[in-house]
Amino acid sequence: MNFQQTSECFRNMNFLNDKFTDTRIPSALSxxxxxxxxxxxxxxxxxxxxxxxxxxxxxxxxxxxxxxxKLVQDELATIQ
Structure with a gap:
């Protein structure tokens, strides 16, 4: 997995929107x-x-x- 794929993977993760997140016990039972x-x-x-x-x-x-x-290296290569 390259850097771009890893970045997209983390962007697409949202732990708080998981359908199993709300596992709280009703306050009357807690x-x-x-x-x-x-x-x-x-x-x-x-x-x-x-x-x-x-x-x-x-x-x-x-x-x-x-x-x-990469841009700086390209510019440096052009100058030399």
Whole structure:
């Protein structure tokens, strides 16, 4: 899998829109331990989403820098 395919793969992933994401227990049935676990899971899901966005942004930056490097190398080859 090349860089472009990897980048597209991460863009197409969206963990928060998964159909199995909403697994919360109704509040009438939850005890304190379950409520704390649900809060922890929600916080981790938000963190996961944020990290996923960071990955996509970093992959875009890498692609831009790679493109720029190719242009600079082509220009350098033309000058020499």
């Amino acid at each position: 005890n304190e331990e379950n409520k704390l676990l649900e809060e922890s899971v929600e916080a981790k899901m938000k963190e996961l989403s944020s990290l996923q966005l960071d990955i996509v942004e970093n992959m875009d930056r890498i692609q831009m820098l790679d493109d720029h490097q």
